[in-house]
Amino acid sequence: MQDLEIYIRDLEPGQLSHWLQAHLDELELDDASLDRPMLKGQGKASAQPVSISLYPGAMGRRYACLVLEGSELPWASDLACARSAWEALQIEVRCSPGGWQEGDPVADEKWWRLDQRGEQLVAWN
Template sequence: MRQPDIEIYLKDADHHAITGWLSQALGPCSEWRQKGQTYKCDVDSAAGVIPLTWLPKAVGKWHSLYLDSPHTPWPDDLACARAAFAALGVEVRCAPGSWQEDESDETADRWIRVSADGEEEIVWRTS
C-alpha cells in the first residue's frame, strides 16, 4: 500500500548531492527556501507538485528529508531509503511502515537501517 508521504533520515548527507539526486529522481527542484533551521522546496513532477522539507541535523548527525505527497516514484519509506542509499552511498534510516501518533515508544523506536552492510531492523531511540 502506498504511503501518503515519505520521510527518511540520512547520515552526514551533502545538501547539494540530495538536490541533485531528487532532481534526477523527481524533476527539478525550486530554489530552497530557508525558514529557521528548515529548508523547503517544491518539485514539479509529472504527477504534480511534491513539497519537500529538509531538516539538517534533525537527530544528531542525521538529516530528515520529508516528501509530503503520495505521488513519488517510491511506494514507501523503505523504497525511498534504498534509492537514496544507492544514489548517495550514505547510511539511511526509515520507519518500517507508516507511523501512528498513538504507537508505543517501543514500536516507535523500530527502524530500518540501509547501509553498505545491507538492510537490518534496529532500535533507534531518537528522543
C-alpha cells in the same frame, strides 16, 4: 496525498538536490548550506507538485529528516525512497517500517537502516 519520510546521516550540502534531480521532473531546492533549521523546496513528479521539507540536525544532529509530500511521488513507500537514497548517496539512510502510530511506545520501535552492511531492522539507538 502521499508523504514519504526518511532520515539521512551526515548529509553534505548539495547531495540531496543532486539525488532528487534524477527522480523529479522539476526541482527548486537550495541545499548549498545545511546550517538552517529547515529547508523548503518544491518539485514536480508526473506533472504534479511535490513539497520538499528538509530538517537538518534531526534525531541526534547527525541525521537530516527529508519529507516529500504530493499526490504523485517517485517512490511508493518510505523504504523504496530510502533504498534509492542509499544507492545514490552511499551514506546511511533510515526509515520507519510503517505502522507506527502517535502514542506507540518508542522503545519498541524498529527502523530500517540501510548502509554498507545491508538492510536491517534496528532500534534507533
